[in-house]
Amino acid sequence: MSLPEIEHREHYLNINYGIRSWLLTTDHKRIAWLYLLSVTFFFFIGGLFATLVRLELMTPQGDLVQAETYNKLFTMHGVTMVFFFLIPAIPAVLGNFLVPMMIGARDLAFPRLNLASWYIFILGGAFTLTAAAAGGVDTGWTFYTPYSSIYSNTHVVLTVVGVFVTGFSSILTGLNFIVTIHKMRAPGMTWFRLPLFIWSHYATSIIFILGTPVIAITLVLVGLERIFGLGIFDPALGGDPVLFQHLFWFYSHPAVYIMVLPAMGVVSELIACFSRKRIFGYTVVAFASLAIAVIGFLVWGHHMFVSGQSVHAGMIFSLLSFLVAIPSAIKVFNWTATLYKGSVSYDAPMLYALGFIGLFTIGGLTGLFLATLGVDVHVHDTYFIVAHFHYIMVGGSVMGYLGGIHFWWPKMTGRTYPEGWARLAALIIFIGFNLTFFPQFVLGYIGMPRRYHVYPPEFQVLNVMSTAGASILAVGYLLPLVYLIWSLRYGAVAGANPWGARGLEWQTSSPPPTSNFDRTPVVTEGAYAYEKDPEEIYTFRKPAHV
Amino acid sequence: MKFEPLVSRRTYALVFLTLLVLTALTTAIAFVDLGGGWNNVVALTIAVAKAALVILYFMHVRYSDKLTWVFVGAGFFWLLIMIGGIMDDVRTRPLLSPETAGTAAQSRAR
Amino acid sequence: MSKVEVFRAHHFDDLDQQHAASWIGMWVFLATEVMFFGGMFAGYTVYRYWYPQAFADASNHLDVLLGGINTAVLICSSFTMALAVYSAETSRRKPLITFLLLTIALGLVFLGIKFFEYYTKFEEHLVPGSLFKFEGPLARHAEIFFSFYFAMTGMHAVHMIIGIGLLTALVFQARRGRFSALYHTPVELTGLYWHFVDIVWIFLFPLLYLLGRHL
Numbered sequence: 001m002s003l004p005e006i007e008h009r010e011h012y013l014n015i016n017y018g019i020r021s022w023l024l025t026t027d028h029k030r031i032a033w034l035y036l037l038s039v040t041f042f043f044f045i046g047g048l049f050a051t052l053v054r055l056e057l058m059t060p061q062g063d064l065v066q067a068e069t070y071n072k073l074f075t076m077h078g079v080t081m082v083f084f085f086l087i088p089a090i091p092a093v094l095g096n097f098l099v100p101m102m103i104g105a106r107d108l109a110f111p112r113l114n115l116a117s118w119y120i121f122i123l124g125g126a127f128t129l130t131a132a133a134a135g136g137v138d139t140g141w142t143f144y145t146p147y148s149s150i151y152s153n154t155h156v157v158l159t160v161v162g163v164f165v166t167g168f169s170s171i172l173t174g175l176n177f178i179v180t181i182h183k184m185r186a187p188g189m190t191w192f193r194l195p196l197f198i199w200s201h202y203a204t205s206i207i208f209i210l211g212t213p214v215i216a217i218t219l220v221l222v223g224l225e226r227i228f229g230l231g232i233f234d235p236a237l238g239g240d241p242v243l244f245q246h247l248f249w250f251y252s253h254p255a256v257y258i259m260v261l262p263a264m265g266v267v268s269e270l271i272a273c274f275s276r277k278r279i280f281g282y283t284v285v286a287f288a289s290l291a292i293a294v295i296g297f298l299v300w301g302h303h304m305f306v307s308g309q310s311v312h313a314g315m316i317f318s319l320l321s322f323l324v325a326i327p328s329a330i331k332v333f334n335w336t337a338t339l340y341k342g343s344v345s346y347d348a349p350m351l352y353a354l355g356f357i358g359l360f361t362i363g364g365l366t367g368l369f370l371a372t373l374g375v376d377v378h379v380h381d382t383y384f385i386v387a388h389f390h391y392i393m394v395g396g397s398v399m400g401y402l403g404g405i406h407f408w409w410p411k412m413t414g415r416t417y418p419e420g421w422a423r424l425a426a427l428i429i430f431i432g433f434n435l436t437f438f439p440q441f442v443l444g445y446i447g448m449p450r451r452y453h454v455y456p457p458e459f460q461v462l463n464v465m466s467t468a469g470a471s472i473l474a475v476g477y478l479l480p481l482v483y484l485i486w487s488l489r490y491g492a493v494a495g496a497n498p499w500g501a502r503g504l505e506w507q508t509s510s511p512p513p514t515s516n517f518d519r520t521p522v523v524t525e526g527a528y529a530y531e532k533d534p535e536e537i538y539t540f541r542k543p544a545h546v
Numbered sequence: 547m548k549f550e551p552l553v554s555r556r557t558y559a560l561v562f563l564t565l566l567v568l569t570a571l572t573t574a575i576a577f578v579d580l581g582g583g584w585n586n587v588v589a590l591t592i593a594v595a596k597a598a599l600v601i602l603y604f605m606h607v608r609y610s611d612k613l614t615w616v617f618v619g620a621g622f623f624w625l626l627i628m629i630g631g632i633m634d635d636v637r638t639r640p641l642l643s644p645e646t647a648g649t650a651a652q653s654r655a656r
Numbered sequence: 657m658s659k660v661e662v663f664r665a666h667h668f669d670d671l672d673q674q675h676a677a678s679w680i681g682m683w684v685f686l687a688t689e690v691m692f693f694g695g696m697f698a699g700y701t702v703y704r705y706w707y708p709q710a711f712a713d714a715s716n717h718l719d720v721l722l723g724g725i726n727t728a729v730l731i732c733s734s735f736t737m738a739l740a741v742y743s744a745e746t747s748r749r750k751p752l753i754t755f756l757l758l759t760i761a762l763g764l765v766f767l768g769i770k771f772f773e774y775y776t777k778f779e780e781h782l783v784p785g786s787l788f789k790f791e792g793p794l795a796r797h798a799e800i801f802f803s804f805y806f807a808m809t810g811m812h813a814v815h816m817i818i819g820i821g822l823l824t825a826l827v828f829q830a831r832r833g834r835f836s837a838l839y840h841t842p843v844e845l846t847g848l849y850w851h852f853v854d855i856v857w858i859f860l861f862p863l864l865y866l867l868g869r870h871l
Contacts (some may be wrong), residue, residue: 107667109677175684182613183677184668210624213688217695221807229785230803232699237796243702246632247695297627301635312638313631515667551745558742562735569727569861573720576866585870589862597855604738604851614683621687625694629701636702 011414011511026111027514029412032097034118035088040481042084042125047474049077054436054467062454070453071138072154078141080132083163084125086397087255090262091208092121092173094404095201097412099177101505101512102195104186104521109179110172117172124166131158140451142252145233145244149225157226160219167212170258174208177201186504187541188523192286195503195527196279199286200265203293207254207261210297215251218244242308249300257296259393261289263356263400264331270353270403271335273501275342278528281334288327295324305376314373321371328364332357347499348422352403355430359395363388366441381451384444390437399429402480409484410494414511417487421479429476435469502529507538552609561603568596660838675841682845686852693811693856700804700863703797710797712868714790717782718805719773723865726769727857733762734854741847744840749833752843756827759850763820770813777802805864812860815853822846 012029022030052073056064065073096114100107108114131137137159139148148156181202185194222244224230231237233244272279279285301309301317335357344350366388369375379385410416439462444450448459455463497506508517519540529537572592580588602608607618660671668674704711740755781789782802790798826846829835835843 105667109667110681111665111667171685171688175681175688178684179677179681182680183673209684209688210620210691213690213692214628214695217692217811220811221696221699224803224807228806230807231784231799232803232807237799238703238707239800240702240706242635243632243699246635247698250628250631297624298631301631308639309635310638310640313635316634551742553738553742555739555742558735558738562731565731565734566728569724569731572862573724573866576720576862576869579870586867589866593859593862596858600734600851600855600858604734605848610679613680617680617683617687621690624687625690625697628691628694629698632698633701633705636705 009509010513011509012514013414013511015514024115026107026115028096028100028108028111028114029512029514029516031111031114031118032093032412035092035096035121038118038122038125039085039089039093042080043089043477045129046077046080046085047477049073049080050470051474053077054470056453057455057463058460058467060455060457060460060463065453067453068138071140071451072136074451075137075140076132079128079137079159079163081393082141082255082259083166084121084128086259086393087170088121088166088173089401090266090397090404091177091201091204091258092117092169094197094266094401094408095173095177095204095262098408098505099180099198099201100184101508101516102198102503103181103184103189104504104517104523105180105184106515106517108176109184110176113172114176117169117176120172121166121169124162124164124169126162127165128159128162131155131162134158142248143219143222143244144248145222145225145241146235146239149222149233149244157223160223164216164219164223167216170208170212174205174212177205178209181205186521186523189504190523192283193523193526194286195265196268196282196285196289197262197265197503199289200261200268203289204258204261206290206293207258207296211251211254211258214247215255218247218251221247242304245304245307245309246300249303250297253300253303254293254296256389256392257292259397260360260400261292263360263397263404264289264328266400266404266407267335267353267356268331269501269503270349270407271338272528272530273407273499274345274347274350274353275339276500276530277338277342278526278530279334280337280340281330282526282528285331285334288330291327292324295320295327299324299371302371302376305373306380318371318373322368325364325368325371328360332361332364346423348417348419348426349403349407351423351426351430352399352406355426356396356399356403359391359399359430359433363391363395366391379444381449382444383440383448383450386450387437387440387444390440394437395433402426402429405480405484407499408505409487410498411505411510411512413488413491414494414509415487415491416494416498417480417491418483421483425476425479425483428472428479432469432472432474432476436466436473437469439463439465439469497534502527502534502537504538507534552606553603557603561599565596565599568592660836663839671839678841678845682848686848689815689852689856693808696804696808696811697859697863700808703800703804704863704867707794707797707800710794711801712871713792713794714782714798714801714805715864715866715868716871717777717780718865719776720865720869722769722773723861726766727861729762729766729769730854730857733759733766734851736762737847737850741840741843744830744835744843745837747836749830749835752835753827753830756823756830756843760820760823760827763816763823767813767816767820770809774806777805808860808864812853812856815856819846819850819853822849 012027022034025031052065056062056070062070134155137154137156139152139156143156143160181198221232225232225234231239233239233241235241268279268285299317299321301313302321305314370379370385370388406417406422443459443462448455494510496509504521507521522539522541523537524539525532525537572589575588576585579585601618607614664671664674668677736755736758740752740759743752743755777783781787784799784803784806788799788802823846826843829842
C-alpha cells in the first residue's frame with residue numbers, strides 16, 4: 001500500500017509516468033536510475049562469468065569447461081566488470097544523481113549529452129553482449145597483441161567495438177562533470193567548500209577525459225589490423241606488441257583510479273556523517289584526489305615490467321608507482337583521524353566505508369609489493385596480482401558503491417531500507433570477500449599462474465576456499481538486490497535528512513523535486529560542518545529560475 | 547546589445563597569409579638537407595608555430611580566460627607525457643637492434 | 657523576456673553561464689581529441705625512431721604536391737570558418753551562410769583530393785595488407801608507414817566528414833535566422849572543432865609527406 005505523504009508532493013519520480021518519460025528524460029536523477037539498472041544488470045552478468053570461473057577452479061583438472069572456453073570466461077568476466085560495471089558505476093549512478101545536488105545546481109551542464117551518454121553505454125553493451133552470445137572473446141580483457149590483432153579466432157572486433165563505443169559514454173560523463181563543477185556552483189559554493197565527493201569526481205573526470213581516448217584509438221588500431229591488415233602491432237612487419245601495451249596501459253592504469261577515486265569520495269562523505277565530524281585535513285584530501293589522478297597517469301609501465309620494456313623505464317615506473325601510493329595513504333590516515341574522537345555509529349553505509357578502508361589498505365599495500373620490480377618479476381601473472389586488484393576493485397570500489405547506494409537510497413527513493421538486513425549483508429559480503437580473495441594472495445605467491453584452468457593438485461585447498469568464499473559473496477550481493485527492491489514499496493518513508501548529514505543534497509526533500517531545489521541555495525560554510533546546524537550553513541533565495 | 551567581435555577580419559587575413567607562407571616554407575625546406583636531424587626540428591617548429599597561430603587567433607584563445615588556457619595546455623601536455631614515457635622505454639631498450647625485432651619470424655605470406 | 661532568452665536552457669541562470677559552459681565543454685572535448693589522435697602520433701614516433709630509412713623511402717611515395725595543396729585548402733577553410741564566426745558575431749546572416757558554404761566546399765575539395773590520393777596508392781599497391789608490394793629490403797617497415805598513413809589520414813578524413821555534416825546543419829539553421837550577435841554559440845563551437853581538425857593536418861603533413869624529401 002503506498003503511503004500518502006510521498007504521492008501528494010510532486011518530485012522527480014512522480015512528475016511524469018510512462019516509459020517515454022524515462023527513456024527521453026534529461027533529468028540527471030532519472031538518468032542515474034537508468035544507469036543504476038544497467039550497471040546492476042552488467043554486474044550480475046560479470047558475476048555469472050566469475051561463477052563459472054570459480055566452479056572450474058574447484059578442481060585441479062580442467063573438467064568443467066575446455067581451455068578455450070575458460071579463456072573466454074575470464075575474458076568476458078573482466079571486460080564486463082571493468083568496462084560495464086566498475087568504470088561507470090559510481091560516477092554514472094551516484095555522480096549523476098549527486099553532483100548537481102551537492103553543488104546546488106538544477107542539473108548538469110549538458111543534460112541531453114547526459115542522456116546520450118547512457119544510450120551510448122547501452123549501445124556499447126549491446127555490441128559486447130552480442131559478442132558474448134556469438135561465442136565470446138578469449139584474449140583476456142587486456143587484448144594483448146598480436147594474439148588479439150592477428151591470431152585469435154574469436155569475436156575480437158565486436159568486443160572492441162563495444163568497449164570503444166562505451167568509452168564515449170565515459171568521456172561525455174567526465175566532460176559534463178568538469179564543466180558543471182566549474183560553471184554551475186551555487187552562490188557561496190567556493191572550491192574549498194565543495195564536498196570531497198565532488199573533488200573525487202572532478203579528479204575522476206580528468207582521467208575520463210585524458211585517458212579514455214587513448215584506449216579508444218588503441219582498440220581502433222587493433223580492429224583495423226584485424227579487418228584491413230594494417231599491421232601496426234604485427235611483429236612480422238617489425239611491429240612492436242609492447243607498443244600496444246604502452247598505449248593500452250596508458251589508459252588502463254588511470255582507469256583503476258577511475259574505479260577507486262569515486263569510491264573514496266563516497267567514503268569521505270560516509271566517514272564524516274557517521275563520525276559527526278569534519279573530515280580531518282579536508283584540503284589535503286582534496287589535493288590528494290587530484291594528485292592520485294595526475295600521478296596515476298605516470299605509472300602505467302608497472303604493468304609491463306616483464307614484457308620487454310627496458311629496465312631503465314621499469315625503474316622509473318617503479319619509483320613513480322611508489323609515489324602514487326602516498327596520496328592514497330594520506331587519505332586513509334585522514335579518514336582514520338576523522339574517526340578519532342568522533343561520535344561513531346555503525347549503520348550499514350558506515351560498515352561499507354570502514355570495510356573499504358581496511359580492504360583498500362590491504363590492496364594498496366600489496367600494490368607496493370608489485371611496484372617493487374624484483375618482487376613483481378616473481379608474482380607477475382600469478383594469482384597474487386588477481387588478489388591485489390580484486391582487493392581494490394571489489395573490496396574497495398564495490399564496497400564504496402554499495403555504501404553509497406545505501407546512504408543515498410532514502411534521498412533517491414524517499415524510502416529507507418531495512419537496516420538489520422543491510423548490516424547482515426555488509427557482514428556477509430566482508431566475510432565472503434576475504435574468504436574468496438585472501439587465499440589468492442597465497443596461491444599467487446606459491447606460484448599459481450593466472451588465466452589457467454588447470455593447476456597442480458597442491459593448490460586445490462586454497463582454490464576451494466576461494467570458491468566457497470565466492471558463493472558467500474554471491475549471497476551477500478543478492479541480499480541488497482532483494483531488500484532494496486522490497487523497500488521501494490514497503491520501506492519506511494524517509495524524510496529530507498534521515499542521517500542528519502550536512503551536504504546540500506540533504507537540504508531538499510526526499511525524493512527531490514525535478515529541479516532539485518525549490519529555491520536557490522546560498523552557501524556560507526564549508527562541507528561537513530557537523531558542529532553547526534544546517535540552518536546556519538545554508539540559506540535559500542527567492543524561487544529559482546525554472 | 548552590441549557584441550564586439552574579439553578578432554578583426556584584418557587579423558584573420560594576416561594569420562591566414564602567414565599560415566600559407568609557413569606551409570610553403572616548410573615544404574621548401576624539406577628538400578634541403580640541413581644535416582644532423584635539424585630537418586625534423588625545423589619541420590616540427592614550423593608546425594607548432596602554425597598550430598599556435600590557429601589556436602591563438604582563429605580559436606580566440608589569445609583572448610580567452612585562464613581556464614581555457616589550462617585545458618588547451620593540458621591536452622598537449624598529456625600527449626607529451628604519453629609520447630615521452632613510451633619513447634623513454636623505446637630508447638633505452640638494450641642492444642637488441644630494432645631491425646631484428648621482426649626478423650625472428652619469417653615474413654608471412656599475407 | 658527578450659527574444660534571445662528563448663535560447664537559454666532552463667538549468668542555466670543566464671546566457672553568459674550557458675555560453676561559458678558550452679565554450680569550456682568544447683575545449684574539454686578537443687582535449688579528448690588531442691589524446692585520441694595522440695595515440696597514433698605516439699605509435700608513429702616509435703616506428704619512425706626505429707625505421708627512419710624505411711619511413712623516409714615510403715614517405716617519398718606520397719604526392720607532396722597534392723599534400724601541399726590539401727594543406728593550403730584546409731588553411732583556407734579555417735580562414736573562411738573564422739570569417740563565418742565573425743559574420744555570426746556581427747549579425748551578418750548572408751555572409752555567414754556564404755562563408756559556411758565556402759568552408760564546406762573547401763572541405764569537400766580536401767576530401768576529393770584525399771580520396772584521389774588513396775586511389776593512386778591503391779593502384780601502386782601501397783595499401784597495407786595482402787596486396788602490398790614495395791621494392792627493397794625495407795618493405796615490411798614501409799608497410800608499417802603506410803599503415804599509419806592510412807590510419808591517421810583516414811581518421812582525419814572521418815573527422816572532416818563529421819565537420820562537414822555539422823557545417824551543413826549550421827547552414828540550414830543560419831538560413832532560418834537562428835544566429836546573431838546575441839546568440840551564435842553553435843557556430844563558434846563548430847569553428848573550434850573545424851580549426852582543431854585543421855591543426856591535426858598541420859602536423860600530419862610534415863610528418864607523413866615531408867620527412868624524407870631531403871634524402
